[in-house]
Amino acid sequence: MLSPGEIEDPQITSEQLLSLKADIRIINMLEELAHKHCPSQFQDIESGGKISKSNDKASALIDEGRKMFRQKNYMKALLAFTQSIANALDKTEILGLAYGGRAEVLFQRGFFKECLQDIERALENNYPKDLVGKLLEKKTQAELNKATQKIKKFHEDVPALIHPNPKISCAADNVEILKDDYGGRHVVATKNIEAGEIISIEKPYAVAIGTKPSQRFLHCHECLETCFNLIPCPGCRTALYCSEKCRDTAREFYHYSECDLCQFDFNELLNVKTVLKGLKELSTVSADVQQFDGTMYKSDRYEEIQVLQTNKEKRSVRDLFEAANEACIVLHFLTKYSDFFTKVQISSDRLKELLFHHYFNTTLNKISVEKIKKASVDTEFHEVGEAIYAFSSLLNHHCYGNVAASFYGSTLVLRAAKNIKTGESCCLTYRNYNFAEFPKLVRSHQLFKYYQFTCTCQACENNWPIFDCLDSGDVEAYQQLAEEVKKALSEANVDINGILKVVTKKVKEFSAAEPTKVDVNVKRIFCDLLKFSGNKIFEF
Numbered sequence: 001m002l003s004p005g006e007i008e009d010p011q012i013t014s015e016q017l018l019s020l021k022a023d024i025r026i027i028n029m030l031e032e033l034a035h036k037h038c039p040s041q042f043q044d045i046e047s048g049g050k051i052s053k054s055n056d057k058a059s060a061l062i063d064e065g066r067k068m069f070r071q072k073n074y075m076k077a078l079l080a081f082t083q084s085i086a087n088a089l090d091k092t093e094i095l096g097l098a099y100g101g102r103a104e105v106l107f108q109r110g111f112f113k114e115c116l117q118d119i120e121r122a123l124e125n126n127y128p129k130d131l132v133g134k135l136l137e138k139k140t141q142a143e144l145n146k147a148t149q150k151i152k153k154f155h156e157d158v159p160a161l162i163h164p165n166p167k168i169s170c171a172a173d174n175v176e177i178l179k180d181d182y183g184g185r186h187v188v189a190t191k192n193i194e195a196g197e198i199i200s201i202e203k204p205y206a207v208a209i210g211t212k213p214s215q216r217f218l219h220c221h222e223c224l225e226t227c228f229n230l231i232p233c234p235g236c237r238t239a240l241y242c243s244e245k246c247r248d249t250a251r252e253f254y255h256y257s258e259c260d261l262c263q264f265d266f267n268e269l270l271n272v273k274t275v276l277k278g279l280k281e282l283s284t285v286s287a288d289v290q291q292f293d294g295t296m297y298k299s300d301r302y303e304e305i306q307v308l309q310t311n312k313e314k315r316s317v318r319d320l321f322e323a324a325n326e327a328c329i330v331l332h333f334l335t336k337y338s339d340f341f342t343k344v345q346i347s348s349d350r351l352k353e354l355l356f357h358h359y360f361n362t363t364l365n366k367i368s369v370e371k372i373k374k375a376s377v378d379t380e381f382h383e384v385g386e387a388i389y390a391f392s393s394l395l396n397h398h399c400y401g402n403v404a405a406s407f408y409g410s411t412l413v414l415r416a417a418k419n420i421k422t423g424e425s426c427c428l429t430y431r432n433y434n435f436a437e438f439p440k441l442v443r444s445h446q447l448f449k450y451y452q453f454t455c456t457c458q459a460c461e462n463n464w465p466i467f468d469c470l471d472s473g474d475v476e477a478y479q480q481l482a483e484e485v486k487k488a489l490s491e492a493n494v495d496i497n498g499i500l501k502v503v504t505k506k507v508k509e510f511s512a513a514e515p516t517k518v519d520v521n522v523k524r525i526f527c528d529l530l531k532f533s534g535n536k537i538f539e540f
Contacts, residue, residue, distance in 0.1 A: 023353045030324035050263045050337075053237050058088035058098060065101050069108075075540045077105045082217040082230055086237045096127035100135055106228060107138060109540055112146040114229040121231070154226040154371075156496060156533045158408045161201050170202040170299045170391050175426060177297060177394060184309065186396045186425055193420040195526070196504040199403060200414045204387035205305045206254070206277055206362075207369070207410050208270040215384055221268065222246035224369050224384050224410040228540065238262035253277045260338035261330065270366055270386055271358035272330055278302035278354070279344045297391065304390035310360035314452040319360075327355035364451060365393040369407050371535030372528065379528050382537055387412070397451070398427035399435040399443055399459040400515065404527040406534035413534065417527055418507055427457075435459035436467040436520045464514065473516030481506050485525060496533050503529055 065080035081102035088095035103118035119139045127135060165171040174193050179185045193199070209221045220227050220242035231247065233239035236259045241247040251259075254276035261272070281302045298304060312320075331352055334340040366386045373380035387410050395403060395414070403426050404417040420426060430451065433443045440460055447455050458464075481503065488499045503526045510522045 023356050024349045026320060027324040027327060027352050027356055030321050031328050033321075034325055034328065051237065052263060053087055053089050055087075055089050055092060055094040058084040058094045061087065062094070062098055062101055065098075065105070069101070069105060074105055074109055078102065078228060078540060079213050079217050081105060082240070083213075085230070086217075086232045086240055088232075090234045091125055093126045093128060096122045096125035099125060100127055100131070102229060103135075103138065103142075107142055107145075110145075110149060111152070111228055112142045112149045115142045116146065118229050152538065153536075154538065155408045155535050158411055159198060159201065159413060161198065167295070168200070168297045168391060171200040172198055175199055183396055183425070185394050187391075187394050189420045189422055189424050189426060191422050193416045193426075195416050195418050195507040196500065196530075197416045198413065199416060199426060200391055200412075202299050202389050202391050202412045202414075204389050204410050204412070205300065205302070206270060206273040207385055207387040208268045208273060209385040210383055211267055214382070216240070219384050220246050220409075222250045224387070224407075226371070226535070226538070233259060233262075235259045236262040238268070253280050256280070256343060257334060257338050257340045260340070261333055264333060264337070266330075266333075269326075269330075270362045270388060271326075271355060274305060274358045274362055274388060275351070275354045278306065279346060299390045301390070305361070305388060306357075308361050308365045308388075308390070308393050310357065311364055311452040312357075312360050315360065323356050323359035324352075326359060327352045330355055362388050365389075367392060367405070367412065369410055369412075369535075370531070371407070371537050372531045373537040380537070381531075384535070385410075392428075395426055395428045397430040397433075397447065397453075397455060398425075398457040399429060399433065399455060400457070400464075401427045401429035401434070403428050404530045406531045408534045415530055417523060417530075435464045436470070436515075439466055462514070467517060467520060470520065471516045473510070473518030475518060477506075478510075478518040478521055481522065482525070485529075496529065500526075500529050500533070 061080050061084035065077045065084060068074070068077035068080055081098050084098035085095065085102065088098055099118045099122035103115045103122060106112075106115040106118060116139060119135055119142070122135060123132070161170075161172055163173045165173045165175065168175070168177065174189060174191050174197065175187050176190050177185055178188050187199075207222070207224055209216055209219060209224065216238075217230065217240065218226060218228065220230065221239050222241055223246055225242050227242035230240035230242060231244070233241070233247065233251075233255065239247075239250065239255060239259070239262060241250065254273045257276055258268070258272060262268070266272075315323075331348060334351075335348070366388055369384045369387050370381045371384060373382070384407075389412055392405070392412055392414060402416060402418050402420050402424070403414050405428060406413050406415070414426075414428075416426075430447065433446055435443070438446075440463060443460070444455060447453060464470075484502065485499055488494065503522070506522050507526045510516075510519045515523075
């Protein structure tokens with residue numbers, strides 16, 4: 001793909017580009033520059049040809065999986081067999097062998113339910129007849145062991161919304177959406193909210209899995225749930241799902257055309273998924289989708305996503321070029337290698353505009369979906385992927401946010417991280433740029449780089465010092481709490497809700513106007529425990 005540096009021209013500024021007003025005029029001007037400086041960029045991508053499923057590749061991965069299994073490196077064996085399943089042609093012996101190999105790994109690690117599912121899949125995909133007897137023996141053993149299998153929950157049950165908001169589909173009745181010239185649209189408490197209270201429970205509009213093997217081959221590409229026995233898309237070697245339901249949902253809303261892009265080794269792109277799903281949802285997409293009219297704000301509706309902020313007017317020429325170039329490349333491949341335009345009634349120019357718009361829209365508003373390994377000392381987070389949320393994206397930033405986020409699969413639950421007063425803004429800390437860890441200068445630079453705003457929160461305006469320079473606070477009370485939490489987390493059956501009740505009480509006590517070291521630490525433990533009720537990292 002053409003580098004933005006190759007089209008840099010001192011005669012062109014972002015102000016000049018934006019003066020063209022219409023997105024399509026900006027895109028077309030930048031497209032002309034791309035063709036001028038690198039006319040062969042489409043051919044460069046196409047030169048490798050389609051990366052189709054390959055039984056040769058799948059067979060080599062089966063060999064790798066067996067090798068790792070013999071070495072008792074079960075995680076690498078699992079990854080190899082899952083990659084083999086993604087590459088193998090449907091209803092072939094190779095696919096059956098890959099399922100059979102993964103079933104053996106799952107049996108060895110005590111995942112008997114998943115093992116039995118893979119055995120059935122192996123038998124449905126021409127597993128070698130001379131090996132069926134051994135596979136059925138393994139099935140009998142797994143069925144006997146299944147009754148004693150401990151249920152491994154990758155997260156607690158998603159909490160319920162007890163008092164739903166009449167105007168916001170995913171939120172509780174303790175908040176509302178307001179708009180002003182300074183903060184734009186933002187979320188405000190309509191009543192006093194106590195620490196731990198739920199603010200919203202929101203499913204994403206679209207998700208994109210990460211590119212690392214530990215992300216792609218251990219999580220569903222539709223719901224982002226941890227899954228050790230993913231099933232493949234029959235058309236491409238990229239997409240993997242936890243169930244037929246998720247596979248069918250993806251196919252219906254966006255993978256109907258994304259699949260064609262995946263065959264050219266495109267990574268899953270959040271803006272592309274958003275556009276494809278939006279186009280599927282609406283028979284036509286008008287140039288100006290109506291703003292939220294105050295009746296009901298819905299997280300699962302394209303209009304709410306389409307009107308999220310882009311900050312396009314603050315972008316550099318480089319940013320504008322990258323967005324325009326990607327839009328043109330995606331359009332080229334959809335036009336040449338898919339039947340996209342027979343399924344969706346939209347002009348090429350309008351599609352480019354939407355891809356261009358959502359490049360900035362999703363870049364600015366996307367949220368990283370995480371899972372957590374520990375919830376006290378040395379907390380460890382792993383990113384699973386990225387998602388776009390219509391409501392959660394409206395929360396403004398604060399360098400000492402009063403809202404905590406936790407993920408259940410891709411479902412995002414927002415809770416009060418401390419007491420919030422009526423009329424107070426509900427704020428997250430973007431990218432964890434909190435005052436205790438990062439000096440004001442660093443926070444300001446990074447926030448402007450990613451979000452194009454200068455933070456004026458209380459921590460910034462009053463120049464709160466970093467953690468090491470804060471007053472200590474009630475150290476004895478904190479140490480007692482920390483020991484209590486550490487002991488509770490070390491027990492075989494962790495009662496996360498019981499621990500949360502204890503810590504929630506302390507959070508309400510430790511809430512000085514300007515925080516101490518103890519305030520910061522108690523809030524951190526509280527937020528980590530909330531995250532720990534969500535997605536967890538399990539040793540396989």
